[in-house]
């Protein structure tokens with residue numbers, strides 16, 4: 001079990017550690033760290049995309065509803 005310097009703060013961190021105990025920098029050493037970072041990036045990208053389409057859908061629906069309500073009310 002070797003100690004490697006944290007890439008963020010140079011604090012000696014165990015290779016097995018998931019995150020630096022000093023600054024919380026993730027994945028210091030070990031392949032799992034890189035995979036975890038990539039997974040986090042992919043997860044963030046996917047959730048950001050779905051969140052954007054969700055917001056867009058809500059905005060479109062609200063705008064459409066507002067236009068329809070305005071048309072219906074103005075035709076009375």
Ligand SMILES: [Zn+2]
Pocket residue numbers: 006007008009010011020021022023024025
């Ligand atoms: Zn650190």
